[in-house]
Amino acid sequence: MDKRVLATIEKLVDNGFNVEFFNTKKEAKSKLLDDISVKEDVGIGGSMTIYQMEVHKDLIDRGNKVHWHWLVEPEKRDEVREKASRASVYISSSNAITEDGKLVNIDGIGNRVASMFYGHKKVYILCGVNKITKNIEKALERIKTVACPKNSERLDLDTPCRYKGKCYDCKGKDRMCNITVILESKPMGDIEINIYIINEELGY
Structure with missing residues (x-):
């Protein structure tokens, strides 16, 4: 294992x-499917990592009830986001993980980032090593020059970052950088936050 990755994992553990x-x-994915009971309902936040891993397909095929707004028509997405927010298990990724063990995320609506730390018994955050950054400053830079432009193109949004590759603090209706959340350590309470670091490039 790369020393940088090992050091990041140690800091994440230190942070609970x-x-x-x-x-x-x-x-x-094999470990995730072992960890989640087929009886549990699962919410999924918007994530190219999860989509690429096809976690949702395996869960659905074996009988889990899965709530993911990516799988339904636009008029039903708010309803599904609400159901996902109340699921016993929540799965997503993180836009960035810092070497000192913090999770950094920017969201447009907020459902994904809220569910990463509240409302569920268990949360699973799946991240490729490409998401690891030096610090919070570099994490935000990564999000605004990599994740946001790529997601804007994927969603066919009209934002400057889509065309110019970096954030211009836009004010339009398609702006994605509305909510910034930094998890510095595990929140108080019984919530279980599990982070899977994967030695591949995954997601944005």
């Missing part, structure tokens, strides 16, 4: 998160 390392997304 449960962390596991996997060499491949296949290994990570």
Whole structure:
């Protein structure tokens, strides 16, 4: 394991998160499916990592009730986001993870980031090593020059970052950078936050 990755994992553990390392997304998905009971309902936040890993397909195929707004028509997305927010298990990714063990995320609506730390018994955050950054400043830079432009293009949004590759603090209706959340450590309470670090490039 790369020393930088190992150091990041150690800091995440110091900050109260449960962390596991996997060499491949296949290994990570196998462990995730073992950890989640088929009886549990699962909410999923918008994530290219989850989409690429096809976690949702395996969960649905084996009988889990899955709530993911990406899987329904636009008029039903708010309803599904609400159901996802009340699921016993929540799965997503993080826009960035800092070397000192913090999770940094920017959201447009806020459902994903809220569910990462509140409302669920168990949360699983799946991240490729490409999401690891030096510090919060570099994490925000990564989000605004990589994640936001790519997501804006994917969603066909009319934002400056889509065309110019970086944030211009736009004010239009399609702006995605509305909510910034930094998880410095595990929140108080019984919530279990599990972070899977995967030794591949995944998501944006």
